[in-house]
Amino acid sequence: MRSCLADAVPIVERRWLPSAGGIPLGLWNLYGSKMELDTPSTIFKILAEEVLGYHVNSDVQDVGTAAEALWKLAGCSPSETDSCHEQTDFHITFGVTFNANVSVEYDRVQRLQMGGLLENLASMGYLTRAGIYVTQALLQSAETSTSRSLLDDYRSYDARYHQPQSFFDDVESIDHSQLVPCAGWLTSSQAALCENNWWKAPTCRFKGNGSCVPCLTATVGRTAYRVAEIMDKAVAHSMPIALGVTRSVKDLHDLVAVHRTLFVFWEPDVTFLQLHPRRISFPKHNPLLWLRGDYSTDSQAEDPRIVVSSDLMMHAPDVREMLLKMKWSLADIDAMMQDGVETKALADGQIQPNFGEMLEVQLSSGNWISGAAWEGACNWLHTHEHIWRTWIPQADSCLHGQGLFSVADTQWLERRQVGAVCRPCEPGYTSVMVTDETGLDTAVCRLCSPGRKQSSFSAQSCAECPAGTISQSFGQTECTKCPIGSFQNGTGRSECIQCPENMDTSIKGATTEDACICSDNTYWQWEQQRCIGCPADFICNGSFMPPLQRAGTWAEALEGGGYSIYYCRDVLRCPEALPGSCATGRTGRACADCFKGFAAAADGSCQPCDALQLWPFILIPLVVIAVVPLLVFAGIVLSRARKVAISVFVVCLVFGQLVVCLQSLEAQLLSNTFPPYRRLPVSEAPTNAIYQFDILWVDPAKAILQSLSIFSFDIEFSCVLPPRNHLMEYTMQLLAYPVVLLGTFLVWSMARFTRRRVSFTYFVNFHGIILIALLTAMSLSVLRPFQCRENPNGTSTIVTKTDVICWTTGEHIALILLACVGILAYPVAILAAISFLTWKYPIWLRSSSGLEVLERYRFLFGRFRPERYYYGLMLSFHNLVVALIPATLVSVPALQVGIMGIVVCVKLTTQSLLWPWRVDVANYNDMVLSAGLLMLLLLASPLLNLNEQKAMEFVAVLLACVMFLLPIAALLAASAAVCFRLRPQSKYSMFLCHHKAGAGALCRFIKLIVHKYGRMNIFLDSDELDDLSRIFEIVSSDTRCLVAVLTPDLLQRMWCAGEMTSARKSGIPIIPLYCDGFAFPDADCINKIESVWTEEQQYTLTSHGISMEDIKAILQGFL
Incomplete structure (x- = not known):
């Protein structure tokens, strides 16, 4: 590669651009086939390589328009704009003229990126023009003529006043065969009147060929260069022009060189430099006329610009500085082009260069022009070093x-x-x-100082951080948004301003203090004009929204902006809403009451009363009216049909047990329905009743439990009474049974005057059954005022009447007094009466009126076996304990499940051991119902949620105690068993082994005589034994001696043989008592003894450890 300058930077020391690992500086050689633009590009290339020391890529490109060059600098194309933000291979182009089309395309490229992809850097220092030219020789000839014409002025060609044709050749002297026929260059939108390939203006056409001025233009590509503009000017200014079009620039050059003629071309250009052409001036360019297609004014001079990519400042700032200073005059360009062409021609062996031929080759290939341009550029650099040295930074x-x-x-x-x-x-x-x-x-x-930032290269200033952002240290490239809880209303700041206490912002980058809102779990207190913490049992969603009461709580607004929180009976009654809100139709403290004429609905609201809510008030009178006929009918049937009486008795027993079981379920419902509200998120809060030991009952079990409220007399009175009339409601509940008692007594009294009288015994039994069956319900009802639960505000309210404040209000004191009366009238009186009757029962039974007592109190004693007559009292105490659980343990919900389970287990165990009911069906039914209650508690225990730390600690202590007591109980049981086995004396002094048919009376006589004259304890199986399976164990463990009453069939009885064998194996003395008719068995009978008993009897003996050999051995002793 040749060098131009003597001190050129060596190739090995030249630099690459730093982007993408190193690329050359890209020079897009716009219009590479036009010499006037290639020469400045060549000068730039030489200086960039040899002075600045860059690698430059300047391959000649055949690009049709400047608009396409813009896309090359942007690194993409109009159809693929996605790659415009990537690296480009070209950075600089010379000679972009911004006409209308190029300007539109430039704006399009710039819009692809903020700040633009290109930079319209600088002008090249000169203007390019095109138009009608006249040679210097013709100008001088006209100026020296007698007319002194100025042929470079359009007014000298006005045929009305001048005769310019005298200075030019006649059109007939020019060979028209060298011209292109008009049809060859006319477009579809043009029309021309041509003669011998000349297109003549009107002034030329009307006056003849002798008055015409020839004007030649060339075909560039396939288009006649500027023919419409030239003819428009000739017509507008009365110029007698005859316009001809040559086939090529070479033909144009040749004709102009030998003929006196005008020609159309552009400058700067080397083709006609030797003719020293002068452009004819026309009126100043009028862009509005040109837009309308009127070309009578001069053409627009164009400013060739240097356009670079926007990243040139970042990659090569010294190159950009040099480009800003590079300027040439039009004479410089002409001189460089002429010098280059002449130097190239001499180098190629040409004495006189043929400019027309050279231009034709240039237009067709462009291959040789870079050499000529390099020569002209290098020569210019050598002769004008004083100019370009000032360009170098x-x-x-x-x-x-x-x-x-x-x-x-x-x-x-x-x-x-x-x-x-x-x-x-x-x-x-x-x-x-x-x-x-x-x-x-x-x-x-x-x-950049704190509060400012700069994210781009080559920045001339640091931008202030906008409002809502900060930069805290020096040299930040980006500003950081203020975090949540702060704001910044100023610009250029380094610190954010914190929001007031308990306030946050909803977004980062807040710009004003108005963006500060109450944070989560706080709310705006209007009286204090600040955000305060969310009160307990409230939901605060922040912002400026008021706090919301949690579902299941009710908030009462206090003076000063505070709130007093009460627990509601049901979460559905107090929805999650503004403080003091209730479900539809509800009113009062904690939404406890319905408006008069409304009744509670399943969804927690109160709806207008209908027949469904009024059924208790309709049913009770019907029951009272119908009970006496039922008693009369039952009395008649029972007195006439013993089988029917027994069946009715069994049914009544089963039904009574079911009623008691349902009351136990209702007690569980009461203990599980009204808890302290659990502080859970709304999404976790139960959707229905929350139970006191946090059992989240689910349907359908929840609906079934709620339907049992009738068994505790929990009846809505709002259909007939106004709200908050709790004394009246409670009084009506207490008087419910006395009203029934009085009504039935009146009916019974009137029935005495009928033909079939009803005995007073039936009346007593009927009410006895009611009292025993509904003891739990009555106890639940009268104890309800004592069921007080603590609220978050420190007060206590009744669980079922959450608007009644306990212990401090007159209303509650009155309820307590009524409850005391109710306790004395119902559970205390009932249990006292049952206890008294149970205590007197054995005495009355041995008296003369025993049968009458048995009939009158059959409701208490007739249901049980005679020896278990006391079980009625035990069952009544059990029912009272069930009722006491929700009342006494209301403040300890975690303990209620365990206590209820213990009570049910004790009752189930006691019933299984005593087997008290008179009929087996009742015993089995009682076991099933108790087991069902126990299963219900076990199945509900996984739903138990001990969310309070205090409750969890309490349950943990109880569990530890139980786990500690279990091994102790097992140890005590084992010790008792050992002591029982090892006790020194037997329980029975004598065991009478006998055959009942042969010696039953004798044995009874022996026992009576012994009891009369001694203190010996005699075992007689008919008196002592309940379970035959224990008879052998009694012989071996609890007997001092066995008396075998030998009667004829004794030895053939399986049980008698087993008793004697057990005594012999245990070392118990056997005393034989021979009776008449007894015969000693012989050896043959002894050997065949197994044939006397069935296989089942033999299996029974074997299961107790008695074999046939043992029996034969004891029989051998009688021989």
Whole structure:
């Protein structure tokens, strides 16, 4: 590769652009086949390579328009704009003229990226023009003529006043065969009157060929160059022009060189330089006329521009600085082009260059022109060094956007020093112009101060951080948004302003204090004008929204902006809403009451009363009216049909047990329905009743439990009574049974005058059954005022009447007094009566009126076996304990499940051991119902949620105690068993082994005589044994001696043989008592003894450890 300058930078020392690992500086050679633009490009290439020391890629490209060159600099194409933000291979192009089309395309490219992809950097210093030219020889000839015509002025061609044809050749002297026929260059939108291939203007056509001025233009490509413009000017200014079109630029050059004629061309250009052409001037260019298609004014002079890619400042700022200073005059361009062509021609062996031929070759290939341009550019550089040396930037004279940089120390500098170079300022830095001690200007890169940022290269200033953002340190490339809970209303700040206490912002980057809102779990207190913490049992969603009461709680607004929180009976009654809100139709504290005429619905609201809500008030009178006929009918049936009476008795037993079981379920419902509200998120809160030990009952079990409220007399009175009339409601509940008692008594009294009288015994039994069956329900009802639960505000309210404050209000004191009366009237009186009757029962039974007592109190004693007559009292106490659980343990919900389970287990165990009911069906039914209750508690226990720490600790202590007591109980049981086995004396002094048919009376006589005269304990199986399976164990463990009453069939009885064998194996003395008719068995009978008993009897003996050999051995002893 040749060099132009003597001190050129060697190729090995030239630089690559730093992007993408190193690429050459790309020079897009626009219009590479036109010499006037290639010469400035060549000068730039020489200076960039040999002076600045860059690798330059300047391959000649055949690009049709400047608009396409813009896309090349952007690194993409109009159809593929996605790659426009990527790396480009070309950075610079010379000679872009911004006509209307190019300007539109330039704007389109710029819009693809903020700040633009291109930079319209500078003018090249001269203007390019096109028009009608006349040679210098013709100008001088006209100026020296008698007319003194100025042929470079359009007015000299006005045929009305001048005769310009006298200075030009006649059109007939020009060979028209060298011209293109009009049909060859006319377009579809043009029309022309041509004669011998000449298109004549009107002034030429009317006056004949002798009055015409020939004007030639060439075909460029397939288009006749500017024919419409030339003819438009000729017509507008009365110019007698005859326009001809040559086939090529070479033909145009040849004809102009030998004929006196006008010609159409452009400048600067080398083709006609030797003829020294002069452009004819016309009126000043009028762009509005040209837009309308009127070309009578002069053409627009175009300013060729230097366009670069926008990243040139970042990659090569010194190249950009040089481009800003590069300027040429039109004479410089002409001289360089002429010098280059002549130098090239001489180098090719041509004495006189043929410019027309050379231009034709240039237009067709463009291959040789770079050589000629290089020669002209190099010669110009040699002769004009004083000009281009001023273009070269000094290494340490940095431009605005650059800064001094030490390559050796790899750091930015604040002053000039040896080895300093200029580099674009990096992001986070700004370029600052400074004047050093020598008085010369340069630039340094300094870090952006806090509150400012810069994210681009070559920045000339740092931008202030906008409102809502900050930069806290030097050299920030981006501003950081203020975090949640802060804002910044100013610009250029380094710290965010914190929102007031308990306030946050909903977004990052807040710009005003108005963006601060109450944070989560706080709310806006209007009286204090600040955000305060969310009260307990409230939901605060922040912002400026008021707090919401949790579902299941009710908030009462207090003076000063505070709230008093009460628990509701049901979460559905108090929805999650504004403080004090209730479900539809509800009113009062904690939404406890329905408006008069409304009744509670399943969804927690109150709906207008209908027949469904009024059924208790309709049913009770019907029951009272119908009970006596039922008693009469039952009395008649029972007295006449014993089988029917027994069946009815069994049914009544089963039904009574079911009623008691349902009351136990209702007790569980009461203990599980009204808990302290659990503080859960709304999404976890139960959707229905929350139970006291946090059992989340689910349907359909929940609906079934809620339907049992009738068994505790929990009846809504709002259909007939106004709200908050709790004394009246409670009084009506207490008087419910006395009303029934009085009504039935009146009916019974009237029935005495009927033909079939009802005994007073039936009346007593009927009410006895009611009292025993409904003892739990009555106890639940009268104890309800004592069921007080603590609220978050420190007060206590009744669980079922949440608007009644306990212990401090007159209303509750009145309820307590009524409850005391109710307790004395119902559970205390009933249990006292049952206890008294149970205590007197054995005495009355042995008296003369025993049968009458048995009939009168059959409701209490007739249901049980005679020896278990006391079980009625035990069952009544059990029912009372069931009712006491929700009342006494209301403040300890975690304990209620366990206590209820223990009570049911004790009752189930007691019933299984005592087997008290008179009929087996009742015993089995009682076991099934108790087991069902126990299963219900076990199945509900996984739903138990001990969310309170205190409750969890309490249950943990109970579990530890139970786990500690279990091994102790097992140890005590084992010790008792051992002591029982090892006790020194037997329970029975004598065991009478006998055959009942042969010696039953004798044995009874023996026992009576012994009891009469001694204190010996005699075992007689008919008196002592309930379970035959234990008879052998009694012989071996609890007997001192066995008396065998030998009767004829004794030895053939399986049980008698087993008893004697057990006594012999245990070492118990056997005393034989021979009776008449007893015969000793012989050996044959002994050997065949197994044939006497069935296989089942033999299996029974074997299961107790008695074999046939043992029996034969004991029988051998009688021989």
